[in-house]
Amino acid sequence: MIARDVSVYYGDKRALDSVSIDITQENVTAFIGPSGCGKSTFLRTLNRMNDTIANARVEGKIELDGEDIYSSGMDVVQLRARVGMVFQKPNPFPKSIYENVAYGPRIHGLAGSKGDLDGIVEQSLKRAGLWEEVKDRLDESGTALSGGQQQRLCIARAIAVDPEVILMDEPCSALDPIATAKIEDLINELRGRYAIVIVTHNMQQAARVSQRTAFFHLGNLVEYGDTSEIFTNPRAERTKDYITGRYG
Numbered sequence: 001m002i003a004r005d006v007s008v009y010y011g012d013k014r015a016l017d018s019v020s021i022d023i024t025q026e027n028v029t030a031f032i033g034p035s036g037c038g039k040s041t042f043l044r045t046l047n048r049m050n051d052t053i054a055n056a057r058v059e060g061k062i063e064l065d066g067e068d069i070y071s072s073g074m075d076v077v078q079l080r081a082r083v084g085m086v087f088q089k090p091n092p093f094p095k096s097i098y099e100n101v102a103y104g105p106r107i108h109g110l111a112g113s114k115g116d117l118d119g120i121v122e123q124s125l126k127r128a129g130l131w132e133e134v135k136d137r138l139d140e141s142g143t144a145l146s147g148g149q150q151q152r153l154c155i156a157r158a159i160a161v162d163p164e165v166i167l168m169d170e171p172c173s174a175l176d177p178i179a180t181a182k183i184e185d186l187i188n189e190l191r192g193r194y195a196i197v198i199v200t201h202n203m204q205q206a207a208r209v210s211q212r213t214a215f216f217h218l219g220n221l222v223e224y225g226d227t228s229e230i231f232t233n234p235r236a237e238r239t240k241d242y243i244t245g246r247y248g
């Protein structure tokens with residue numbers, strides 16, 4: 001994905017100031033920065049989730065495979081399948097585990113038969129590292145799973161419609177350390193198959209899971225580069241202050 005000069009306003013207030021970034025397929029990209037710096041605002045522009053916020057206005061250009069995602073011809077439902085999203089708090093539908101994963105492929109017409117759909121559900125749950133834990137109880141409610149399992153179910157749901165990009169907005173902040181480690185392992189396994197963007201407050205996590213890191217501050221993209229460079233040899237003073245814990 002390519003973003004050029006993207007600014008976001010909530011009413012008169014500018015929350016994001018002319019951000020340009022290239023997000024690559026082969027890497028996991030981490031967005032870091034202090035609270036309120038615009039990480040989630042920018043993440044939401046990448047699949048037009050800001051459309052759902054009444055007073056939000058987006059300027060600039062964002063392209064997916066050369067297509068302007070804000071063009072009037074863009075089908076937003078289709079876009080959100082191509083650019084899936086996983087939220088801070090796991091939000092499975094109050095339906096069975098199977099239905100949580102099958103819903104997207106069904107509405108997007110991705111399965112020709114029940115057998116096809118079963119195959120997609122199984123493959124998605126396997127890719128999300130959840131299959132072994134749920135294969136004998138696919139009819140049980142998704143909401144009855146543990147928090148970590150629910151989050152992996154939400155990842156399986158995103159995977160099921162064969163996205164190009166998966167956006168994760170602090171996906172581990174509601175999880176315990178063991179469930180967090182499983183999600184981090186999963187992100188490593190999914191790397192390369194999908195472009196992954198993760199917003200995180202946890203700098204160790206950014207260092208563990210990402211190859212590229214973008215540091216945001218006060219609505220600006222201050223620095224974007226290889227994660228190892230950002231953490232060991234940041235160019236901007238503001239980045240250095242943040243990663244050394246001087247503010248946050």
Ligand SMILES: Nc1ncnc2c1ncn2[C@@H]1O[C@H](COP(=O)(O)OP(=O)(O)OP(=O)(O)O)[C@@H](O)[C@H]1O
Pocket residue numbers: 010015033034035036037038039040041042053
């Ligand atoms: N729906 C909204 N209406 C008005 N202002 C908003 C809205 N959402 C976010 N903002 C403002 O936009 C700015 C950026 O917020 P955003 O949530 O993107 O930051 P963030 O870096 O993701 O923060 P955090 O790490 O706390 O989630 C903040 O000043 C915030 O108050």
